[in-house]
Amino acid sequence: xxxxxSTYLVYLAISIALTVWVAHTLHKNGRIFxxxxxxxxxxxxxxxxxxxxxxxxxxxxxxxxxxxxxGYEINSAQEGIEALSVKIGMVLIVLGGMHFFNLFxxxxxxxxxxxxxxxxxGPDSFxxxxxxx
Amino acid sequence: MFALTVLYDPDCxxxxxSHEWLNEQAKLVELNFVPCASEEARKRFPFLDHDLTKxxxxxxxxxxxxxxxxxxxxxxxxxxxRYREWSYRxxxxxxxxxxxxxxxxxxQNRYQISRVAGLGR
Numbered sequence: 001x002x003x004x005x006s007t008y009l010v011y012l013a014i015s016i017a018l019t020v021w022v023a024h025t026l027h028k029n030g031r032i033f034x035x036x037x038x039x040x041x042x043x044x045x046x047x048x049x050x051x052x053x054x055x056x057x058x059x060x061x062x063x064x065x066x067x068x069x070x071g072y073e074i075n076s077a078q079e080g081i082e083a084l085s086v087k088i089g090m091v092l093i094v095l096g097g098m099h100f101f102n103l104f105x106x107x108x109x110x111x112x113x114x115x116x117x118x119x120x121x122g123p124d125s126f127x128x129x130x131x132x133x
Numbered sequence: 134m135f136a137l138t139v140l141y142d143p144d145c146x147x148x149x150x151s152h153e154w155l156n157e158q159a160k161l162v163e164l165n166f167v168p169c170a171s172e173e174a175r176k177r178f179p180f181l182d183h184d185l186t187k188x189x190x191x192x193x194x195x196x197x198x199x200x201x202x203x204x205x206x207x208x209x210x211x212x213x214x215r216y217r218e219w220s221y222r223x224x225x226x227x228x229x230x231x232x233x234x235x236x237x238x239x240x241q242n243r244y245q246i247s248r249v250a251g252l253g254r
Contacts, residue, residue: 120207120224123198127181 007080008068014084015064015091019057022095026102027053033106052105056098063094136163137212138177139205140191143168145243146252148190155209162212189240203229203236 027049034045067090074080142148152166167174169186178193185191185201192205200208211220223232239246 120211120220121204124201125199126197127178127199129197130177
């Protein structure tokens with residue numbers, strides 16, 4: 001096994017582990033947000049949560065896979081580690097971006113559901129309503 | 134269930150047409166249509182100024198809050214699934230004066246508008 005292949009393998013191992021860890025964190029801590037957004041409808045919240053995590057996995061794994069190829073020669077362990085640090089750094093930045101995007105989506109959904117329950121304007125006056133018999 | 138009562142003018146073609154359109158829209162809040170100053174309206178709201186409701190659209194919530202004119206229109210928009218966003222937009226401090234002016238102009242000229250649009254009086 002030459003040095004390029006081992007760099008690739010280490011890259012894949014670290015990237016996939018990071019993706020799984022971030023997805024797991026999102027899944028665990030996003031749930032409570034979604035339950036609130038959907039007014040306590042836990043089944044719907046779990047379903048949306050799961051779908052969001054699937055999308056998160058697809059985008060991140062897609063990026064990790066596409067960014068695998070190095071495109072230049074590596075001749076020493078030092079160059080291997082340097083290449084690895086650039087690759088892993090990119091994966092971390094993409095993961096961070098995705099993570100904040102997810103948080104943005106969560107908070108936006110929550111703000112919408114909280115803000116739009118009340119009428120847009122206050123009443124002009126009040127009157128007595130007779131209930132129908 | 135939370136439902137808004139809409140007191141509309143049954144003599145105006147534009148209002149009748151709007152009523153039909155509203156019936157087809159998906160709603161977040163139920164709308165009950167009652168002709169203004171009718172027997173039913175007087176029975177349900179004994180202390181309301183019914184002559185005033187003939188002048189402009191009136192919306193009344195189950196807890197007795199009365200929305201008159203432009204505010205009533207905004208409440209009707211708010212009840213519709215597709216236009217709830219718009220009700221907030223039109224009720225924002227920047228747009229509310231314009232909304233009020235446009236809505237009042239339509240309401241005051243509703244018989245002429247109906248006639249021109251060929252909706253009957």
